[in-house]
Amino acid sequence: MVFTGRMLKRLRLLSGMKQSHVAELLQVTQATISRWEAGLLTPSENQTAALECLFEKVPPSADAALRRLVEMSTAKVHLICDYSHRLLAASPSRRAEWRRELLGLPMLRYASDEIQEAERSLTDLGWYDGQTASLLVDTGPNRRDDVPIVAGRVLWERIPLADGAMGRLVTTLT
Structure with missing residues (x-):
C-alpha cells in the first residue's frame, strides 16, 4: 500500500x-x-x-442500510472505507469474481497499476476536499487469480457513512 x-x-x-x-x-x-x-x-x-x-485494526463502518443495499445490488459493486480501503460490503456478482473472503480487509493491495495511479491523483483532484465526488477510472488487469481485475471502467463515488467516515462506492461500468 x-x-x-x-x-x-x-x-x-x-x-x-x-x-x-x-x-x-x-x-x-x-x-x-x-x-x-x-x-x-x-x-x-x-x-x-x-x-x-x-x-488493519481500523473498524469498518456500521452503516447497515447502505451495506444491505450494496449486498442486494445486481450490479458489480463494492463499498470500501475511503481512508483505509477496507471492504465494507460487496454485491453477489462482485463477490463471485473473488476467490477469497475479503470483508474487512484492505483492497488496495489488489489494485491494478491504473487504479493505483488514480489513487495517487485524488488529492490533486480535490477528492478529499469535497471538490470531486465521483471519478471514472479506466483500469487494466491486475494479473491476480485470487481477486482478479479485468480491463474496463469503474465509477468511484465518494459518500458519507453513518459513522462520520467517508466511503467509496466502486461500480464496474464495462
Missing part, C-alpha cells in the same frame, strides 16, 4: 491515535510521523508494512 500523508493522518485519526503513540509503536520519533503526514518523508518498505498491520 502506498501511504500518502493525508491517508496516514486520516487512518491515525480514525483509530483515535496520537502521532506520539504511532511513533512509539513503529519505533520512530513523533517528528518522523509528522513528516510522513506532511509528505516531507516517505515510510520505508518495512515501515509501510508495519503501518498496514497497525491500521
Whole structure:
C-alpha cells in the first residue's frame, strides 16, 4: 500500500491515535510521523508494512442500510472505507469474481497499476476536499487469480457513512 500523508493522518485519526503513540509503536520519533503526514518523508518498505498491520485494526463502518443495499445490488459493486480501503460490503456478482473472503480487509493491495495511479491523483483532484465526488477510472488487469481485475471502467463515488467516515462506492461500468 502506498501511504500518502493525508491517508496516514486520516487512518491515525480514525483509530483515535496520537502521532506520539504511532511513533512509539513503529519505533520512530513523533517528528518522523509528522513528516510522513506532511509528505516531507516517505515510510520505508518495512515501515509501510508495519503501518498496514497497525491500521488493519481500523473498524469498518456500521452503516447497515447502505451495506444491505450494496449486498442486494445486481450490479458489480463494492463499498470500501475511503481512508483505509477496507471492504465494507460487496454485491453477489462482485463477490463471485473473488476467490477469497475479503470483508474487512484492505483492497488496495489488489489494485491494478491504473487504479493505483488514480489513487495517487485524488488529492490533486480535490477528492478529499469535497471538490470531486465521483471519478471514472479506466483500469487494466491486475494479473491476480485470487481477486482478479479485468480491463474496463469503474465509477468511484465518494459518500458519507453513518459513522462520520467517508466511503467509496466502486461500480464496474464495462
